[in-house]
Amino acid sequence: MKECYHAHLQYMRVGQGLGIDYFHCMKCNCCLGLKSASHKCLEKGLEMNCPICCDDLFTSSATVRALPCGHYMHSSCFQAYTVGHYTCPICSKSLGDMAVYFGMLDALLAAEVLPEEYRDRHQDILCNDCDKKSASRFHWLYHKCRFCGSCNTRVIKTEATNPSCP
Template sequence: MAEAEVAAGCEHYRRGCLLKAPCCSKLYVCRLCHDSQEDHQMDRFKVNEVQCAKCKKVQQAQRNCENCSVVFGEYYCSICHLFDKDKKQYHCEKCGICRIGPKEDFFHCSKCNLCLPLSLQGNHKCIENVSRQDCPICLEDIHTSRVGAHVLPCGHLLHRTCYEDMLKEGYRCPLCMHSALDMTRYWRQLDNEVAETPMPTEYQNMTVEILCNDCSARSTVQFHILGMKCRNCESYNTTQDGGCRISLEQQ
């Protein structure tokens, strides 16, 4: 029998059973549907019973129906009670939940307390328990989210979809203002624009103190309406950190 004929469906999952919520004994396709309808949250780890979508038999949580043998999920985790299509999932004991794999493409960073792509092993800035913080864009949980996390160069995390939306409006981490991607090419373009846009005479000897959001260095530079470049790392991701002053000789 085709999966669609026996599968219970929601916007989050397609599976062959309904979960019996241990908190209120109501049947839901998944914990997310439960949490959106009830005034409390379902503890996925305490789920003991499911109802078969085909024969309606309520039974102990397991991969196959004990009555009609329908498969509840190609992937089943007896710890998280996750039933799903095969997406190369694996259960990470250190994360405490299931992750989408394949497992061999990921490693668990003990300091960040999160599974990350192998490409980031030894190549990312660690922040202790960073995944236990909410996404600063949508303010929703990152660690248990079905949406993948994106690691910024500063080490902070955003949901991947939130990161993509952020880039439509700006390039800075919303927490620390560090550049969220490699801006070197854009900085060089800005160099040319600054060179080709001389300031009016009354501003040509004006200097300002700036703080670099990327390297934290402080500099005194010539004021320019298009941007002020850090003298330490050459980033234009800077903010004015003092008043303007007119120097006797051009900086």
């Protein structure tokens, strides 16, 4: 039989109790494991529905996972979602360290030769990970952020030429 304790607001939670294996974050208004003491806090972050299954997170008895960006989803939904996605479904930030994946994309892009009519084209991009704008050489799929090295970007403008783009 699992141990339960009364959390703030009279909700029952599974665990040994506040201060033992959990603490209550007043800003998020949720009970988190002591290992999560340095979590990224979003005000009332759990008082929403899971972005995958749309069930309420706050009153759910299913395990909830905190994402690096501060959003939450059920652990089982996270497992199913990350089979084919690597970004938060709410804010589009990367869900983990993507350095190896982005390195593979860099190698693929370096080996690719664009048709002549596209070689001088450039695109303004917005990085979903660092929220900064920069310019990138034209490509149909991937654009590397100059600031953080992420390929988790979106095109905001396409230009025929841009001399400031490397």
